[in-house]
Amino acid sequence: MPATVKLKEEYGSDLAVILVECQGADEAKFMKFAAGHKWLGREMMWTRERPFMTGAKGLPNYALLDETGTIVAMGNPMRDHGKITSEIDAAIARSKKGPKGLPKEAAKLRKLRVKGQWAKARAAMIKEEADAEGAVAVALGLEKEELERAFASQLARSEWLFENGYPQRALDLVEVLVKGSKRDDVLLGRLEPLAEKFEEAKGELAAAKALSRLERAFYEEGPDEKLSQRIGKMASKHEGTRVAIRAAVLAEWAAE
Amino acid sequence: MKNLTLGIASIALACSALSFGSGNAAMENVKVGDTIDTTFSKAPADSFGVKSFKDLRGTPILVEFWGTR
Numbered sequence: 001m002p003a004t005v006k007l008k009e010e011y012g013s014d015l016a017v018i019l020v021e022c023q024g025a026d027e028a029k030f031m032k033f034a035a036g037h038k039w040l041g042r043e044m045m046w047t048r049e050r051p052f053m054t055g056a057k058g059l060p061n062y063a064l065l066d067e068t069g070t071i072v073a074m075g076n077p078m079r080d081h082g083k084i085t086s087e088i089d090a091a092i093a094r095s096k097k098g099p100k101g102l103p104k105e106a107a108k109l110r111k112l113r114v115k116g117q118w119a120k121a122r123a124a125m126i127k128e129e130a131d132a133e134g135a136v137a138v139a140l141g142l143e144k145e146e147l148e149r150a151f152a153s154q155l156a157r158s159e160w161l162f163e164n165g166y167p168q169r170a171l172d173l174v175e176v177l178v179k180g181s182k183r184d185d186v187l188l189g190r191l192e193p194l195a196e197k198f199e200e201a202k203g204e205l206a207a208a209k210a211l212s213r214l215e216r217a218f219y220e221e222g223p224d225e226k227l228s229q230r231i232g233k234m235a236s237k238h239e240g241t242r243v244a245i246r247a248a249v250l251a252e253w254a255a256e
Numbered sequence: 257m258k259n260l261t262l263g264i265a266s267i268a269l270a271c272s273a274l275s276f277g278s279g280n281a282a283m284e285n286v287k288v289g290d291t292i293d294t295t296f297s298k299a300p301a302d303s304f305g306v307k308s309f310k311d312l313r314g315t316p317i318l319v320e321f322w323g324t325r
Contacts, residue, residue: 004320016317018300023323031301033324040302047300051309052292054321055285063286065317069309070291077320084318091316114314146313153311160305169304 001039001060003078007085008044014092017044020051022059031253032223041219064088067095105132106139113147116176119184121147151177151187158194165246167204168212174198207243210234211250218254228254 001019008017021030027048034040054061054074062077064087072087073080098110105128112121125147129140154177161170174194181187198205214231221227228251235247286292295308306312 001320001322004318007318014315016306016312016315018317018319020319020321021324022321023325025324027301030324043302043304045300045303045306047296047298047303049296049298049300050283050321051294051296051319052286052290053283056321060320060322062318062320063292065292065309065319067314067316068291069293069313069317071286071288074286074288077318088316088318095314095316149310150314157305157311160299160307164299164305166304 001037003081004062005039005042005044007088008042011088011092013043015088018051019044019046021046021048022050024048028252032255035218035253036222038220038222041216066091103136103139105136106143109140109143109147113143113150116180118147118151118177118180118187119182122184122187151190155190155194162194162197162201162204163242165204165242165244166208167198167201167243168208170194171198171201171205203238204241204243207234207238207241207247210238211243211247214247215250218250223254223256225256228252228256 004017004019008015019034025033025048027046030048031040031046034046052063054063056075058076060077061075062073062080062084063071064073064084066072066087072091073083077084096111096114098107102110109121109124109128112118112124125140125144129137129144132140154173158170158173158177161167161173174191178188178191178195181191211231211234214227214234217227218224218231231247231251231254235244235251238244238247292309295310299305299307309317
């Protein structure tokens, strides 16, 4: 686990990490365990729901998926550290540049999409697909699908963040999406309902501000009874907000 | 005789339901080269809205199986 934490620190948002607890501990138990080791607050995901079976006998064991969701390595994470890092590096490079042989028209689209320049990517796509034929048309079609999927996924993510007590993160994401969608009325139109939500979310944002310092303390110090009580008080003070619901869960994890 | 046959069939069905009671028992082992498309029934903690592997398309994913004991 410490090696995985270090990997996540090194790669940041270029690597997603999902940690699956396999010995029957409930969420509160394994989150307290992780908090005690100062593993939380590092943008790693925690679950007890197995997404697939590896057939491995011991723990820990791992599976590494590349940028297409295909398994490229499995085994013992401590033994395979070199293999893991070289596969991650290769996946990141392919994700940014595309597979070998990708037509330059599609590669241009991909570059713009990966940078979050949604409006420019859509404009380039409309221009290129008008005259495209054969393999170029096929590649552009795939990039177009991925562009739509990626934008829709970001929209859905920002809605989820708002609905689940992360209003500041949701707002930050929407602002980035708006910036990348400048002068594209279609994309901006899709963002409008979300932007309107934030105008009525002052209470949520105030609660998020009150929680953020306490949450940071929990990640840095681990479970602490007094901290748990402070988080609980914060939740009571901001009762009725989605942030307060999340804070109540955090208070449980922070309790010793 | 018909009632006995039905009774035995019911017991066999109940036993097989018990042995496959865990969702994991029905899953086959994955291998290198398989594409994973799982959607979680509940978004993982600290996932910030990621609910499926498709949400992470474009990023390599390290899935580590561990235990608290």
